Amino acid sequence: MSVEMIPFNRPHLSGKELHNIAEAHRNGVLAGDGVFTRMCHEWLEKRAGCPRALLTHSCTAALEMAALLLDIAPGDEVIMPSFTFVSTANAFVLRGAVPVFVDIRADTLNLDETLLEAAVTPKTKAIVPVHYAGVACDMDGILEVARRHGLAVVEDAAQGIDALYKGRPLGGIGTLGSYSFHETKNLISGEGGALLVNDPAYVARAEILRDKGTDRSRFLRGEVDKYTWCDLGSSFLPGEMTAAFLWAQFEHADIIMGQRTELWHHYHVALKPLEDSGLLRRPIIPSECYHNGHMYYVVVAEGVDRAAVIQALKADGVQCVFHYVPLHSAPAGQRLGRVAADMCRTDDLSGRVLRLPMWIGLTRDQQDRVVDRLRDAILRARRPQ
Ligand SMILES: *Cc1c(COP(=O)(O)O)cnc(C)c1O
Numbered sequence: 001m002s003v004e005m006i007p008f009n010r011p012h013l014s015g016k017e018l019h020n021i022a023e024a025h026r027n028g029v030l031a032g033d034g035v036f037t038r039m040c041h042e043w044l045e046k047r048a049g050c051p052r053a054l055l056t057h058s059c060t061a062a063l064e065m066a067a068l069l070l071d072i073a074p075g076d077e078v079i080m081p082s083f084t085f086v087s088t089a090n091a092f093v094l095r096g097a098v099p100v101f102v103d104i105r106a107d108t109l110n111l112d113e114t115l116l117e118a119a120v121t122p123k124t125k126a127i128v129p130v131h132y133a134g135v136a137c138d139m140d141g142i143l144e145v146a147r148r149h150g151l152a153v154v155e156d157a158a159q160g161i162d163a164l165y166k167g168r169p170l171g172g173i174g175t176l177g178s179y180s181f182h183e184t185k186n187l188i189s190g191e192g193g194a195l196l197v198n199d200p201a202y203v204a205r206a207e208i209l210r211d212k213g214t215d216r217s218r219f220l221r222g223e224v225d226k227y228t229w230c231d232l233g234s235s236f237l238p239g240e241m242t243a244a245f246l247w248a249q250f251e252h253a254d255i256i257m258g259q260r261t262e263l264w265h266h267y268h269v270a271l272k273p274l275e276d277s278g279l280l281r282r283p284i285i286p287s288e289c290y291h292n293g294h295m296y297y298v299v300v301a302e303g304v305d306r307a308a309v310i311q312a313l314k315a316d317g318v319q320c321v322f323h324y325v326p327l328h329s330a331p332a333g334q335r336l337g338r339v340a341a342d343m344c345r346t347d348d349l350s351g352r353v354l355r356l357p358m359w360i361g362l363t364r365d366q367q368d369r370v371v372d373r374l375r376d377a378i379l380r381a382r383r384p385q
Helices: 018-027 035-049 059-069 086-093 113-119 139-149 200-210 216-220 240-251 253-271 273-274 304-315 331-336 342-352 362-378
Strands: 052-056 075-081 098-104 124-127 152-156 176-181 193-197 297-300 353-355
Touching: 018 035, 035 193, 035 240, 052 113, 052 200, 052 240, 059 086, 059 152, 059 176, 059 193, 059 200, 075 086, 086 098, 098 113, 098 331, 098 362, 113 139, 113 216, 124 139, 139 152, 193 200, 200 216, 216 342, 240 253, 253 273, 253 362, 273 362, 304 353, 304 362
Parallel strands: 075 098, 075 124, 124 152, 152 176
Antiparallel strands: 052 193, 176 193, 297 353
């Protein structure tokens, strides 16, 4: 008899998604900017405390909009962590910029704000902090360097919706911010994202870039009597069916965040003995951060063969996964970017991160089984020192 496999992720549905899509269909508006899109925008603006939020096809698209809005041009430099998803860099590389990678902090695995100053050059245009696992970067430190050098700050808050830094919502703190609604995130629409325009100076142009370079948004609000081609642009807006689906998730956001946070805490307590035995370390949450239960990861101890742990867990019916291959060591990262300085923490920690199954519906028994199997797998995968 084979054991039931515990998957790494399972998309959660609130139950109202299809109902909302049927309503969008009945409304007879299936292109973007219908009632569901408007409700999603207003919800995000309230939640993130920003003057304008715009739905996009993905967080990737929102980051691409950010690069366009900031007029990023060939030769510009953009500072970011290497321990991140490819889109953080690609969005700026598409405009001809060079990603400059800085090392991460040992506690949160977020970019180390104390290394920023030394990474700034006359070509630097922006800093892109990534809030890993929905745990905030040190935004005060980052904003201070940005202010001193006149740089924009674009938050990659793909994983950060509803998480806080000193009481402020992630994504709503920098010049611009971005969320992802990919099916692996907390709130989902399959593919989806949003740009948060926190600096009001960028609002008008963001609306134009998103809508094929036209002032159609102003036309729809009755502010102009026809719309026309005004600027660069593309089609960044999703259709109403995506927004209708997403609205069903937004309506349940508090329940979803609550359930994920409970799962997170159950792991955190259950894994304490493994940390005490020196097999791994658990996530460290700085006191100024309030996280959203997006992810539970562990850092396995030095000398543990992570690939062997993943294999052993798989054989035991538990799907655990590693995370980013650092961008500075990837083929495109080597060709298109550069490192600011030594990347020893990124190189070390990225090789030891292991993410545990985390999805709504995961039972306490299943979580305990994950922890139990993990202990065995790590004990068996310790290399002789
Ligand atoms: C998921 C993710 C993205 C990409 O989001 P998409 O919506 O899939 O484009 C970008 N950055 C980070 C840190 C992510 O976790």
